[in-house]
Amino acid sequence: xxxxxxxxxxxxxxxxxxxxxxxxxxxxxxEQVGRTFEGVWKLDPPRAxxxxxxxxxxxxTPEGRAAYEQNKLAAAKGDYSFDPTEMxxxxxxxxxxxxxxKLIMIFQRPHQVxxxxxxxxxxxxxxxxxxxKLKNPMQEGMATGGGDVGTAKGMTTGHWEGQTxxxxxxxxxxxxxxxxxxxxxxxxxxxxxxxxxxxxxLEDRITIVDPEYFTRPWDTVLTYTRQSDKLYPFAEDxxxxxKKAGELPLPR
Amino acid sequence: xxxxxxxxxxAGAAPxxxxxxxxxxxxxxxxxxxGKSPPLNAQAAQAYAKNVAKxxxxxxxxxxxxxxxxxxxxxxxxxxxxxxxLQSRTQITYLFEWNYWNRHVDMSGRKLEAxxxxxxGESLGHFEGNELVIESNGFRADNTYLDAAGMPHSEDLHVTxxxxxxxxxxxxxxxxxxxDPATFTRPWETVVKFNRMRASYEIPMDICLDRTDSGxxxxxxxxxxxx
Numbered sequence: 001x002x003x004x005x006x007x008x009x010x011x012x013x014x015x016x017x018x019x020x021x022x023x024x025x026x027x028x029x030x031e032q033v034g035r036t037f038e039g040v041w042k043l044d045p046p047r048a049x050x051x052x053x054x055x056x057x058x059x060x061t062p063e064g065r066a067a068y069e070q071n072k073l074a075a076a077k078g079d080y081s082f083d084p085t086e087m088x089x090x091x092x093x094x095x096x097x098x099x100x101x102k103l104i105m106i107f108q109r110p111h112q113v114x115x116x117x118x119x120x121x122x123x124x125x126x127x128x129x130x131x132x133k134l135k136n137p138m139q140e141g142m143a144t145g146g147g148d149v150g151t152a153k154g155m156t157t158g159h160w161e162g163q164t165x166x167x168x169x170x171x172x173x174x175x176x177x178x179x180x181x182x183x184x185x186x187x188x189x190x191x192x193x194x195x196x197x198x199x200x201x202l203e204d205r206i207t208i209v210d211p212e213y214f215t216r217p218w219d220t221v222l223t224y225t226r227q228s229d230k231l232y233p234f235a236e237d238x239x240x241x242x243k244k245a246g247e248l249p250l251p252r
Numbered sequence: 253x254x255x256x257x258x259x260x261x262x263a264g265a266a267p268x269x270x271x272x273x274x275x276x277x278x279x280x281x282x283x284x285x286x287g288k289s290p291p292l293n294a295q296a297a298q299a300y301a302k303n304v305a306k307x308x309x310x311x312x313x314x315x316x317x318x319x320x321x322x323x324x325x326x327x328x329x330x331x332x333x334x335x336x337x338l339q340s341r342t343q344i345t346y347l348f349e350w351n352y353w354n355r356h357v358d359m360s361g362r363k364l365e366a367x368x369x370x371x372x373g374e375s376l377g378h379f380e381g382n383e384l385v386i387e388s389n390g391f392r393a394d395n396t397y398l399d400a401a402g403m404p405h406s407e408d409l410h411v412t413x414x415x416x417x418x419x420x421x422x423x424x425x426x427x428x429x430x431x432d433p434a435t436f437t438r439p440w441e442t443v444v445k446f447n448r449m450r451a452s453y454e455i456p457m458d459i460c461l462d463r464t465d466s467g468x469x470x471x472x473x474x475x476x477x478x479x
Binding site for chain 2: 038091107109110111112114116121122123125127129151152153229232233
């Protein structure tokens with residue numbers, strides 16, 4: 001931790017934050033001071049499935065329950081054709097990326113929090129600019145089809161509420177799973193509240209909304225334990241190579 | 253303006269290259285700094301000429317990158333796709349938009365030792381005043397070229413980059429020195445410039461094979477370099 005913290009770390013950003021507040025006056029957006037999310041994290045305890053945080057049953061609609069049970073049955077027979085990630089290493093998308101069994105490197109900057117996943121070197125960025133999300137001309141017609149087509153990662157807007165990063169995501173593809181068995185429709189919406197529980201624990205509280213498969217919104221909580229900075233950079237993980245060698249892309 | 257202040261380091265500290273950057277002009281055939289062709293030796297010049305002829309005819313069969321293989325360093329830098337630099341004291345990470353590749357520059361001062369050849373090679377960096385100096389070697393040479401027209405290199409390639417910020421931080425200048433005695437008659441340099449994109453630019457998920465599956469090129473030179 002010493003290395004990353006010493007660089008401009010707490011002192012540099014605190015000075016910058018103080019100057020920013022002075023320049024912008026009392027209406028300034030609160031800058032993040034003190035501890036940040038920056039560092040290497042591991043999901044702890046490890047899991048491949050979401051459970052409601054109040055330990056109740058998942059509030060499935062009949063369609064949701066049917067798809068869930070069908071997927072479980074298929075997996076029990078070794079048939080993963082319902083799961084594009086197991087079949088061809090497709091991105092697990094959100095929120096399933098947050099269930100990663102491998103490590104996450106989080107970078108924190110004034111305009112964004114970036115998460116670099118060891119798993120297949122995937123990337124997630126949460127942009128925290130205030131104001132309307134500017135449209136970048138290059139993002140139109142990009143690989144995903146440009147705005148109206150849902151993707152595995154969806155589109156996320158973020159903002160800080162004190163020391164909590166609030167990330168709201170929509171525009172998901174239905175051709176992926178919420179977790180190892182639960183489906184999602186293209187109406188899926190996620191709200192994540194990400195914060196440090198303490199210096200060594202990161203918490204991601206996720207509110208899941210998908211009226212096609214759930215009768216009401218429900219919450220789940222993931223926790224991550226801070227790892228040694230020396231574990232980054234990660235050795236390159238090529239999911240397709242692991243699959244060729246007979247591994248399941250994601251353990252079950 | 254304020255964005256520059258927010259990412260500024262302490263006064264007197266090393267420059268901060270954090271940001272999203274995009275090459276300022278379309279670099280298709282790499283030229284030396286004086287605009288002349290690089291000093292390829294006879295054999296390499298022949299190999300290059302063969303590739304250039306194909307490339308000019310629209311035949312990319314010589315280029316693994318046309319099938320989404322990583323172009324490696326330095327070619328990845330000047331593809332017409334942005335990258336983000338995330339800088340910390342011990343590491344500088346490049347996040348490339350193109351096929352969501354990344355590159356790590358180790359700033360801890362350890363010795364350069366590539367276990368086996370890699371398309372990105374191994375990079376070590378240090379600061380010299382207001383310049384970031386990146387030394388890279390350990391490149392594999394069987395499936396990467398130095399430019400889009402198929403300029404070859406060998407596994408002896410050693411790349412030295414000197415990066416500095418210009419125009420009050422709006423531009424990144426990368427002076428690239430190519431040292432490859434098996435390919436060139438002497439070391440030579442070129443300069444590639446990058447414009448800063450707005451800090452909130454979100455790198456879209458780019459899966460090259462999805463693009464080529466739908467009939468689009470792996471490297472799309474029609475892309476706008478507006479920043």
